[in-house]
Amino acid sequence: MNLFDAHNHLQDDRFAGCQAELVSACAGVGVARMVVNGACEADWPDVLALARAHPLVLPSFGYHPWYLGERTPDWEKQLAACLDAAPSAIGEIGLDRWKPGLPYAGQEEVFLAQLRLAAERNLPVSLHCLQAWGRLHELLRDHPRPAAGFLLHSFGGPAEMIPALARLGARFSFPGYYLHPRKARQREAFRHVPPDRLLLETDAPDQPLPADQIRFPLADAQGQPLNHPANLVAVYEGLAEFLGEPVATLAARVEENFHTLFGPPAVAATPPSQRVKATPRRPPPQLKTKNSKT
């Protein structure tokens, strides 16, 4: 069974240089690919380096609304350079009216600049949205979007908006955090997601699962809990149980959905010399061999 993490932040400093270990634990439970999202300029070189070191990493570059205050006058040029080096995905970008103290001014401008880039390059784009669903829908409806589609990561919007968003090309990803009993509304919304638009994610190191479902406990140096990306296997199991379908059936469906959005699976003939390019369209064969063992 191949598992696909549609959204995480493997580059996060809280993982304190243990990324190689985390990746091998992920491969051990069948994770075939993970979309690693850079959220600001400082992240992007780290994301690119991870993709070069680990074939299962699909790099994604974007400016997250929480970090807009850090952007340099050069940010668009830097973003374009990363996408030239690894033209695979844009994100995490988005709109946030929830975070206390975060200015909304400027968010739409930066969001639209990146959406335009995604449309021009036809790259899948990963979106963060908190308390701005109506506005997000308007902006997506009224501006060019990538034909490849877009991911609403940790979708927490109203279930009634799912059909309208799906018509624009949305995919909806389910985080392990929604397995918490108090997240019933968010969980229930996933019953309304079209079968071909469903993805799963860890959002590691954030959005931990309920304590009794954590398969890979992890904490930072200060003892603060972190979500280990290999917990993806428990996200699959939890969602399969909630939807009342066998986990293998869910996994097969999600595998197809992942490839439809982020690019087709490995081409077995790709020579090792191309591995460093880390493009999603041609993941290296090494990964396939690993997966077939698990």
Ligand SMILES: [Zn+2]
């Ligand atoms: Zn994220």
